[in-house]
Amino acid sequence: MPSSCDPGDAPAGDVGGALMMIDSRLKSVYDGKTETDAEQKALVDQFAASLGPKGARDMIDGVCTLIFMFMQWLRMAYEDHDKDPLENVVASLVATMRRMPKSMRPEVIPTMAGLVVAAGTGLSPSLWRKQYGFWTPEELTALEVTAFLLAEHINRLTEDRDFATRMITEALFSAEEAYGEEV
Incomplete structure (x- = not known):
């Protein structure tokens, strides 16, 4: 029986924009910048405001697509x-999120764990989450953190700080070549 959360039915969203956001966050952490400076926060806020409602939905779907791709890898x-x-990813992810009380409100951690489990079992994270209504502002921050932590987990496993970003970039490039259009 087909699932209502089949990834083939999910919008891919703005995967390139989402990847750029996650890659930027990875680079700043790897460069030792653990606090978001006011200038970077202003740029992120300005970028988010420029998206509009459809662009914001596309960015959210793009982050969900990244979570799906990271979990498949x-x-x-x-x-x-x-x-x-x-067992290996979710436990680590939840433990890390619990140590981030300023960024992650405790009540969003189960939702993020659910997104990761959905993706890890072959379901679309965005369609899985959609069944519970609209995203809350707290969940949007947690969504970015979740994608970041999965990318960082991959980079740590491969001992390559750029592996997760490169993997997605190569997948996008391959899809573009195969379908002859920008994905």
Whole structure:
């Protein structure tokens, strides 16, 4: 029986924009900038305001697509080593989120864990979340943090700070070549 959360039915969203946002956050953390400076926050706020409602939805869907792609890679990587990807990823993710009380309100952590489990079991995170109504502002911050933590997890596993970003960039480029249009 087909699922209402089938990834083939989900909008991909603005994967390029979402990837740029996550890559920027990774680079600033790797460069030792753990606090978001006022200038960067102003730029992010200005960018978000320029998106408009459709652009914001596309960005959210793009981040969900990244979460799906990151979890598919992690699932294959862990299963290649006879390990359970959900056990290894979700526990680490939740533990890290619990140590981030300024960025992550405790009540959004189960939703983010649910997104990761949905993606890890082959469901679309955006369609899975959609069944619970509109996104809350707290969930949007947590959504970005979730994608960031998954990318960082991949980079740590591969011992390559750019692996997660490069993997998605290469997938986008391959899809563009295969379908002859920008994805």
